Ligand SMILES: [Zn+2]
């Protein structure tokens with residue numbers, strides 16, 4: 599299966615409701631801060647840096663300190679509700695957090711949009727090539743930089 603999933607089309611409220619159901623089913627707490635952090639990440643099609651979240655949160659609630667925000671992000675990562683974009687040191691929301699997956703990320707360098715790429719063929723190729731070296735892989739995730747379809751078509 600090869601498919602890319604856009605982050606923008608699903609309304610933020612849907613993503614939040616989905617996250618609430620998921621956390622309830624898993625018996626974990628989506629606290630108001632965790633929920634707000636998720637909302638801020640999900641409301642953007644581009645990756646969001648922790649300090650941008652912190653700046654936003656500090657205008658709303660002066661008790662939002664960096665460790666609190668990082669703990670909230672760790673929780674969201676653990677639950678698969680957001681993905682970390684290592685090359686940008688930032689985060690994007692995931693629209694299908696029900697099943698754990700190592701999504702490859704397509705990063706548009708013009709508009710900042712981040713899309714997920716799920717490809718069994720890519721996963722298999724990486725696993726096979728890595729195994730051939732004797733290296734034991736724990737996880738492998740590609741971050742591909744370029745232009746999204748919309749920007750590639752634009753003049
Ligand atoms: Zn995802």
Ligand SMILES: [Zn+2]
Pocket residue numbers: 706707708709710711745746747748749750
């Ligand atoms: Zn773009």
